Amino acid sequence: MSAAETRQGAEGDVSLSVDRVVKSFGDARAVDDVSLKVRRGEFVTLLGPSGCGKTTLLNLIAGFLAPESGEIFIDGAPISGLSPFERNIGVVFQNYALFPHMTVAENVGFGLKMRKVGKAEVERRVQEALEMVRLPQMGDRRPRQLSGGQQQRIALARALVIRPQLILLDEPFSAIDKNLRAEMQVELKTIQRQVGITTIFVTHDQSEALSMSDRIAVMSQGRVQQLSEPIELYRRPANSFVASFIGEINRLACTRRRDADCVLLEHGAVRLRLPAARVPGEGTGDSMLYVRPEALRAVDPGTPEANLCDGTVDAQVYQGTHVDLIVKADNGWLLRVREPGFDALERWPVGARLGVHADLAEACVY
Amino acid sequence: MAIDGRRPTLLPWFIAPAALVAMLLVASLAMLFQYSFRAHLPGTLDVGGFTLDNFQDLGKWLYLRVFIDSLVISAWTAGLSLLLGYPLALALVRCRSPWLKAAILIAVIIPMFTGDIVRTYSWLIVLGTRGFINGSLLGLGVIDAPIPLLFTTTAVVVALVQYSLPVIVVILSAAISHIDSDYEKAAASLGAGPLSVLWNVTLPLSMPGILSGTVTIFAWTMSAFATPQLVGGGKVNMVSNMVYHLGFASFNFPFAAVLSMVSLLLIMMVLALLGLWLRRLERRGFAG
Amino acid sequence: MRLADRLARPVFVAIVALVLAFVTLPSLVVVVVAFGDKSIMMFPPDAWSLRWFERALTYPDFRKGMVNGLYISAWASLLAVAVGTMGAYAIDRFRFRGSALLESLLLSPLVIPHFTLGVGLLILASGLGLSRGYAVVVLCHLILVVPFVMRSVYVSLKNIDPMLERAAASLGARPLTVFLRIHLPLLAPGLAGGWLFAFILSFNEFTATLFVTNNTTQTLPVAMYNYVREYADPTMAALSALLIGITALFLVVANRFLGLDRILSIGSHR
Numbered sequence: 030m031s032a033a034e035t036r037q038g039a040e041g042d043v044s045l046s047v048d049r050v051v052k053s054f055g056d057a058r059a060v061d062d063v064s065l066k067v068r069r070g071e072f073v074t075l076l077g078p079s080g081c082g083k084t085t086l087l088n089l090i091a092g093f094l095a096p097e098s099g100e101i102f103i104d105g106a107p108i109s110g111l112s113p114f115e116r117n118i119g120v121v122f123q124n125y126a127l128f129p130h131m132t133v134a135e136n137v138g139f140g141l142k143m144r145k146v147g148k149a150e151v152e153r154r155v156q157e158a159l160e161m162v163r164l165p166q167m168g169d170r171r172p173r174q175l176s177g178g179q180q181q182r183i184a185l186a187r188a189l190v191i192r193p194q195l196i197l198l199d200e201p202f203s204a205i206d207k208n209l210r211a212e213m214q215v216e217l218k219t220i221q222r223q224v225g226i227t228t229i230f231v232t233h234d235q236s237e238a239l240s241m242s243d244r245i246a247v248m249s250q251g252r253v254q255q256l257s258e259p260i261e262l263y264r265r266p267a268n269s270f271v272a273s274f275i276g277e278i279n280r281l282a283c284t285r286r287r288d289a290d291c292v293l294l295e296h297g298a299v300r301l302r303l304p305a306a307r308v309p310g311e312g313t314g315d316s317m318l319y320v321r322p323e324a325l326r327a328v329d330p331g332t333p334e335a336n337l338c339d340g341t342v343d344a345q346v347y348q349g350t351h352v353d354l355i356v357k358a359d360n361g362w363l364l365r366v367r368e369p370g371f372d373a374l375e376r377w378p379v380g381a382r383l384g385v386h387a388d389l390a391e392a393c394v395y
Numbered sequence: 396m397a398i399d400g401r402r403p404t405l406l407p408w409f410i411a412p413a414a415l416v417a418m419l420l421v422a423s424l425a426m427l428f429q430y431s432f433r434a435h436l437p438g439t440l441d442v443g444g445f446t447l448d449n450f451q452d453l454g455k456w457l458y459l460r461v462f463i464d465s466l467v468i469s470a471w472t473a474g475l476s477l478l479l480g481y482p483l484a485l486a487l488v489r490c491r492s493p494w495l496k497a498a499i500l501i502a503v504i505i506p507m508f509t510g511d512i513v514r515t516y517s518w519l520i521v522l523g524t525r526g527f528i529n530g531s532l533l534g535l536g537v538i539d540a541p542i543p544l545l546f547t548t549t550a551v552v553v554a555l556v557q558y559s560l561p562v563i564v565v566i567l568s569a570a571i572s573h574i575d576s577d578y579e580k581a582a583a584s585l586g587a588g589p590l591s592v593l594w595n596v597t598l599p600l601s602m603p604g605i606l607s608g609t610v611t612i613f614a615w616t617m618s619a620f621a622t623p624q625l626v627g628g629g630k631v632n633m634v635s636n637m638v639y640h641l642g643f644a645s646f647n648f649p650f651a652a653v654l655s656m657v658s659l660l661l662i663m664m665v666l667a668l669l670g671l672w673l674r675r676l677e678r679r680g681f682a683g
Numbered sequence: 684m685r686l687a688d689r690l691a692r693p694v695f696v697a698i699v700a701l702v703l704a705f706v707t708l709p710s711l712v713v714v715v716v717a718f719g720d721k722s723i724m725m726f727p728p729d730a731w732s733l734r735w736f737e738r739a740l741t742y743p744d745f746r747k748g749m750v751n752g753l754y755i756s757a758w759a760s761l762l763a764v765a766v767g768t769m770g771a772y773a774i775d776r777f778r779f780r781g782s783a784l785l786e787s788l789l790l791s792p793l794v795i796p797h798f799t800l801g802v803g804l805l806i807l808a809s810g811l812g813l814s815r816g817y818a819v820v821v822l823c824h825l826i827l828v829v830p831f832v833m834r835s836v837y838v839s840l841k842n843i844d845p846m847l848e849r850a851a852a853s854l855g856a857r858p859l860t861v862f863l864r865i866h867l868p869l870l871a872p873g874l875a876g877g878w879l880f881a882f883i884l885s886f887n888e889f890t891a892t893l894f895v896t897n898n899t900t901q902t903l904p905v906a907m908y909n910y911v912r913e914y915a916d917p918t919m920a921a922l923s924a925l926l927i928g929i930t931a932l933f934l935v936v937a938n939r940f941l942g943l944d945r946i947l948s949i950g951s952h953r
Contacts (some may be wrong), residue, residue, distance in 0.1 A: 093849050113852035120853040126846035130868045139864075140854030191854060403858030406777055412784070413770025413829075417788040422825050423803030424795075479702045486699040501934045503705050508930045509710070510887025512904040513923040516911060517709030518723060520716050520920060527712045529725035560706055588688035618796030620890040625911060635798045635890065642894070648806060655799040656878050666794055 043105070044069040045195055047331060050099030052085055052372055059085040059218040061251035062099075067227055071219070073256075074230045074238040077248035078274070083231045086248070087197050090229065092116050103194050110182040114143070119196040119226075122332070124373030125180045127172035131161070133183050134168035140191035158186040161220060162221025178209050185217065189224060196221075198230045202237065214241055221236070235275055239263065247271050269395040278366050281318040285394065294318060294394065299338050301389070308394045316394050322367035324391040327354055327377050328384045335384020337363060342381045345374055424659075430652035431559040442649055449653045458637070458654070464632040465617055465658075466638040468548065472555040473613040476563045477605060479556065484567035485597070508560035511621035511638050519545065546628035554626045557618055562615065570604020571597065603676050610669040614662045634658045712928050716917055717924035724917045735921035745922060748906030755817060755902060756885040759824035763881045764874060766825070772862065775840050790830045800826065801894030808895070813895040823895045824888060828881035835880065839873030840866075879937065883930075890895030 052060040060082045067073045073081035090095040092113035100107050106207055108116055127136050134155050141151045158292040159165045162182035172180055181201060190194055202215075203208045218241050221228050232238055238245050239259045247257040247270075255267035263380045266272035275282065283296040285308070294301040294316065302320070320337075328334040340358035352373040354366040366385055368377075377383055431450075434443030452458060483503060490496040506514050521527045522544040544550055560634040574597060582596045598605075620635035627636070634654055642650040712726060717735060719728025739745060770789060774782045792800065801823070808819045843866060851861045889904040896905055911919055 091849070091853055093852070112857075113849065114855045114857050116853075118853060120849060120850065122846045124846060126844060126850035128847060128851070128865060139851070139856070143855035143860065187854070284885065288921075403777070405859050406773055406779065409773035410779070412774070413789060414785060416766055416770075416826060416829055417785055419822060420788060420792065420800075423800065423807040426807040426810055427799065427803040479705070482698045483696060483706075485697075497938050501931065501938065502703055503769065504737050505710060505931055505934065506706065506928065508883055508887070508934065509923075509927055510904055511889040512887075512907045512911075513713075514709070516907070516919055516923055519737050519911070520726065521709050521712050523724070525723065525725040527708075527726045534727070557706055557709065560702075562951045570898040588685060589691045590688050593691075614794060615769040618798065618890075620798055620893075621908070625908075635796065638798050638802060639893070641804075642802060648802070652803055652806065655796070655802050658796055659799045662794055662796065 034131045042069045043067070044071070044103065045229065046102040046105075047086070047090070048100050048102065050086070050089060050096045050101060052089055052094060052096050058251045059098075060089060063248075063251070064082060064099075065246060065253060065255055065256055067229065069227055072221055072226045072228045072230065072241060073245045074232060074242040075243050076232060076235060076238040076394035077246055079233060081248040082251040083248050085198060085235075085251075087199055087229065087231050090195070091118055091120050091197055117191070117194050119191060120197045121181075121184045121188050121196070121201045125172075125184040125201075127180055127184060127187070129172055131172075132168065133164075133172065133175070136172065136183060137168075137187045137190055140187065144191065145220045154190055154256045154320050158190040159183075161189070162186045163216075163222075177215055179204050181205060181213060182216075185220065189220075189226070193226070194231065198228065199228075200232055201258040202232070202234075210237075217241070223377045239275075239377065247274060249274070264391060266319070266393060269317060269319070272393060277322055277365065279318075279320050279322065279362075281362050281364070282321070283316055283318050284314060285316045286313045292394070296362065299358075299362075300358050301337070303389060303392070303394065307353075307392075318392060318394055319387075320387055320392040324363040324388040325364065325366040326386040326388075327356075327366050327368055327373065330382045330384040332384055334386050336389070337385040338364075339382065339384045340364070342377050342379050342383060344379060345377070347371065347374060354383075356383065358385070413578040423577070427652045427655055430649050431656055432581045433572070433649045435649045438646075447530045449650050453653065453657065459667045460636055461632050461637045462657075462661075464548075464631070468552055468555065468623070468631075468672070469616040471552045472559055472616045473609045474561040475552065475556045476612045477609045479565075480560050480567055481605070484571055485563045485593075486539060487564065488571045501565050504561045506557060511558075514539060514558055515554060515621045515625045518550070518557070518622075522550050539682075545626060546630040548631050551623050551627045551631045554622045555619060558619070558657045559616065559620060560610045563612050566608035566611060567601065567604050569610070570601045603673055606672060606676070607669060610665060611664075614665050617658060617662055617665075687853035713920050714924040714927065717919050717920040719920075720918045724915060724920060733920045736915040736925070738916075738918045739922040739925065742918060744901075744906040744910065745903065748901055748903035751817075751900060752886050752902040752904075755820050755824060755900075756882050758821045759828060759885045760878055762821070762825050762916040763832045763885075764878045767829045767877070767881075768836050768870070768874060770829075770864070771833040771836035772840070775837060786833075789833060791828050793830045797827070797888070797890035798894065804891070805894050815895060815900060817900055819895050820892060820902070822901055823891050824885040824943045827888060827891060828885050830872075831880050831884060832877040835873045835877030836870060842873075843869050876937075883933075938940075 030180065042360055043066045045065075047065050050060055050063050051058065055164070061241055063082075063086060065073075075086060077083050085094065089096050092108070092111060092115075096109055100109055101361065102108065103116070105116070125135075128139065137158050138151045138155045141154060146154070153234060155168065156165065157345070159168060162185055164179060164182055164186075167175065167179065167183070172183065175306045198217075198343040199354045202213055205213060212236060230238075230241065239262075242259055244258055245262050247262065249270050255262060255271045256267075257267075262271065263275055266275060269280075272278055281296065283294040283299075283301075285294050287293075287305070288302070289303050292305050294303065325337070330339040338358040338360060340356045340362070342354050343357045344355040350369070352368045352371055354368060354373060354377055356364045356366055358364060364385060373374070429441060432445050434446040434448065436443050456679045483499070487496060487499055487503075490499065519526070523529070524541040524543070524545075526544075528544060529538075530540045533541065535557065577598050578600065579592050582592045587595060617633075618635060618638065619633060621632040622634050624629050624639070627633075629636075632640075635658075638654050640652045641654070684844035714725050716726055716728060718731050719725065720732035720734070721728065767789075770785070774786050775781070804819060804826075805815070806821050808815065813819055847865055847869075848861050853866050856864065886902075887904060888902075889908065892902050893905055894909065896902060901909070907919060907922065924936070
């Protein structure tokens with residue numbers, strides 16, 4: 030069952046539901062009135078800077094913390110009265126938390142033993158789980174004899190072998206080499222899809238979130254700022270926080286006013302006209318225009334193609350697959366224009382005059 | 396880190412035995428407190444009714460003298476232990492060969508594990524009239540007749556310093572090993588020689604350890620018994636010796652209780668002062 | 684480099700060597716004297732013999748004190764491990780009402796003078812009509828060594844990843860199971876060190892023991908103290924030499940298998 034199919038499912042297919050949950054530490058509200066629903070089999074990422082409340086939310090779901098108010102439902106049943114050991118949730122920890130005094134097989138079998146599963150059955154399921162994570166020979170080893178990536182997979186096997194209703198992953202890749210990380214991400218995603226288990230993934234790494242998730246909940250200051258699919262999140266950020274947090278973006282100051290069914294944006298000599306539907310809110314006054322570097326293109330100055338502004342190249346930043354031109358616009362804006370390849374290095378040297386073309390369909394105003 | 400909110404139902408069973416031990420301790424201190432207000436009936440083990448006389452006796456020169464002697468001996472012991480212990484602790488931390496390090500460590504802490512009596516007895520042999528020092532000096536012809544070394548305050552302090560060294564070395568080396576060696580490297584790169592680094596960087600940064608080590612030894616020495624009892628031989632008396640004498644020679648347990656209480660209070664006060672001092676150091680940026 | 688700095692190293696090494704000599708000298712002198720032949724102790728001995736070792740090992744008070752000491756220390760240290768482990772675990776993991784008070788009471792014997800405690804326990808025991816029996820001595824030692832066990836538990840707990848508890852709980856382990864299957868096995872080496880330390884301290888404890896023992900319950904240090912006050916022959920030196928030798932052996936082995944640093948982090952403050 031693919032995630033896309035699941036998405037078509039009815040309300041009854043909600044696996045995890047967080048309903049108006051609040052948790053404070055002292056005066057600080059770590060989780061502030063958060064609600065979200067996760068469908069069965071869905072891979073949802075909690076993304077945000079450190080201190081945004083994502084880990085607290087994860088701990089609330091796992092039962093390591095108790096909410097002050099609100100309720101959490103799994104498969105429709107409230108669980109806040111249950112201790113962690115009474116819930117049926119698999120957790121993969123940032124440092125894996127493998128029991129150092131047990132073998133790999135004992136680690137993986139621990140949850141089954143707690144469930145009083147028979148010895149033969151434990152053995153069979155442990156072996157099955159080890160095969161699933163492609164480490165069938167490692168049962169007799171101790172955790173410290175394994176590499177980081179292997180420990181990671183054992184932790185995953187240990188969490189999945191109990192056939193939980195939900196699996197929680199707390200920054201599982203942060204302790205792994207960058208090279209291995211991409212490989213592990215693909216593998217995790219494959220296993221998750223195979224098993225079809227509902228997954229909550231916590232990370233502060235946006236590229237990880239964008240590449241793995243069915244949906245992403247961007248969190249800040251204890252609140253979910255936006256919960257949507259990765260493409261939507263990137264192209265249509267719901268507010269200025271999401272816009273600035275995800276990917277690189279140009280923030281251009283301007284004043285706005287309503288003009289018939291359009292909104293007029295002005296800064297210095299620059300005037301832009303956007304359909305009102307693209308601009309949330311009614312107000313007039315100071316605004317920010319958000320536009321990604323790849324939605325901008327360098328063109329000859331003064332031409333109609335240069336629909337955003339004219340300016341001068343201030344610096345070139347070569348990035349391998351592309352060149353970023355730092356442009357000082359005549360009206361004072363400082364922009365980053367992304368040109369694919371490396372031709373731009375020669376064509377737009379530092380000090381050259383240029384015009385900037387913007388794909389305004391990709392721009393947002395807040 | 397425990398898990399939020401829920402307490403295991405078995406928790407009381409974990410606490411109960413510890414609470415019983417704590418209660419036993421409280422009960423014996425309470426008895427001490429109670430006895431200090433009871434009249435001494437000479438010649439018996441029984442005690443009389445409520446009285447404050449025991450506390451008046453505290454002001455007598457004989458007892459005041461014992462307290463003053465104890466404080467002086469403790470101060471000397473603490474100071475000398477620091478002076479001798481610091482180089483040893485520094486050597487222990489800086490020593491690169493693990494073999495040598497272990498050897499130094501074991502040599503230093505053997506006295507800690509052999510107990511009061513063996514340690515103190517050793518000093519009787521070292522300082523006795525036919526002991527190591529007199530024997531060696533006589534053998535070398537430096538002196539003609541043995542010089543009296545035992546039963547002096549100096550002898551007691553010397554023995555107490557040896558007794559305290561393991562403890563202060565352990566405390567000091569813990570403090571020194573917590574100093575980030577980058578500070579020392581930074582000072583050296585700025586032109587400070589080894590002595591200057593020691594004086595300007597290492598010593599000030601180990602201040603919390605120096606303070607708590609010295610005060611710990613001071614408080615500990617205040618309660619020393621075996622060393623002044625044997626090495627002092629009745630000529631040098633600390634509070635503990637007086638308490639023992641009062642208890643087992645005069646059976647004056649009420650007054651022994653008073654002295655015990657007062658020395659406990661003194662030690663508590665010293666340690667409380669240390670706590671305040673350490674907190675002030677910490678506020679000034681020294682690692683705790 | 685200035686002259687002072689160039690001299691610093693050799694001077695430092697010399698100072699360290701002198702202090703080391705000062706610390707170890709008494710033990711070495713005792714060992715030498717123990718092999719003397721004369722019935723009065725003297726240095727250097729003019730004739731050599733092993734007879735004082737024989738006497739040390741056969742002297743009835745020492746034998747009795749040894750047996751009493753082993754018996755009392757075994758009970759006190761084992762009880763201390765049980766009480767201290769459970770208490771420290773409960774205090775560290777589950778802050779409860781009064782846990783701070785309980786903790787400071789249990790750790791307070793580290794700063795209470797042993798004679799104060801000895802007198803207090805003696806008065807308490809006689810007030811309760813208990814004679815100076817073994818139980819009083821065991822309880823006295825229990826109070827004195829519990830702090831060391833608790834320290835070792837705290838140190839070991841600090842080295843246990845708190846996430847292990849959460850991992851076990853998420854896999855369905857109840858708190859008691861977490862204690863028995865996760866924490867206790869991981870605490871075991873630290874507890875072994877704590878027990879060893881408690882046993883040695885209890886076996887050597889003298890001051891408080893002197894107050895709470897009598898002729899039948901006296902431990903080895905008390906028997907040795909009484910011997911020193913009556914006799915001046917090298918029997919005590921022989922016994923001390925034996926104890927020093929055993930202790931040294933013990934420390935070397937402990938260093939090899941447990942790491943002295945670990946044991947010392949327990950005893951770092953007294």
